[in-house]
Amino acid sequence: ADLPTLGDTPMVVVCAGAKSILDLPATLERLETYSVPVVGYQTEVFPAFYARSSGLPVPMRADSPREVVEIARTHWAMGMPSAVLVVVPPPAEVALPDDEMEQAVSRALQEAHAQGITGQAVTPFLLSRVGELTEGRSLRANLGLLLNNARVAAQIAAAFPDVGRKVV
Template sequence: MNLQLAHDLDREVRAHGAVPAIVAVLGGRIKVGLTADELQRVATEPGVLKVSRRDLPLVVAHGLAGATTVAATMLAAHWAGIAVFATGGIGGVHRAAAQDISADLPELARTPVVVVCSGAKAILDLPATLEWLETHGVPVIGYGTSELPAFYSRGSGLQLEARADTPQQVAAIVRAQRALGLGGGMLLAVPVPAAAEVPAEEVEQAIATALAAAQAQHITGKAVTPFLLQQVAAHTAGASLQANLALLRNNAAVAAQVAAALV
């Protein structure tokens, strides 16, 4: 986690009427909301682990530190009574490996938190990810758009069944989901700001090159996603990184507005 970015997102959330709470694991304790010192530790200490649902018992039992994935953050938010969570992009179904499915997806199907993001990470199989969410009953709402954002790019060509254009409209859908007792979460898909968008063709070319490099270097497991994102940033001359920063700030603002509308 970049320390300056964390402070920027904190200010963004407060500016739009909500209270920020960054989630992490420190000393084997799940923390929802960090002090300045704790945030500094997560951002700068070596040995901070990537922690998903399956890792929580081990990290807690051994008193370790970890940065939480979407799945683990959803769990922590739900336990703390937080209804809305902002991130960059969720995990999903991997390209050319349909059996490789991120733990973020089943968490969305069972944990009642609204996840505000810019779709799944562009390195993933977006059609298969959207199909998985549909099959498992997860509402995917386009925010100001009728198609699934492609993370760095505003559109993927994949049409969505639902759209909302205001925080109040999103809040109404969330309340209806709760009233019906459907359980599970919801994905609010927010396009990257237009000024920071990277053309889809450029992104796809960079991803193809990155995937080939990952295969050639035998990159596997948890190392795949950070490797691919780093490669894409290099092949887009940093444009993908700037898009990532812009969408994170924008998603934090939208999430704050939705949270305020739910009060």
């Protein structure tokens, strides 16, 4: 439900990319299908939530809140009804190494398959198991990236000169 909502709701969404348990190339393709521009905030690579890089390029880069506002306004001025997705890597001090995350996710996926875990039970299992495999570092990364995302989102909101009024 998240991706269709992004496709028809004009807003700026700040996140740390997508969780590496997802198919990231397919996620980016789906965002493109919904006409959701993906903007790397001070990065040229799509973050993988706990890790700073998925290795996948982002189509656009913005280095300041003002640039994000300009991209969003231009997008909406062209009649696009979709959100603008701003992806922010987690802070280096809390991010997990890319290879460690990849190994933890791969192992958790194998265990889920071996245990016959399917459907809606997969994601909670994977997140819990990745937390165990990283000895809690994924939780610390999660908290750090949430605070960082809130900071960046507040800076972007403050860069809209008409905050509190309809901007579309």
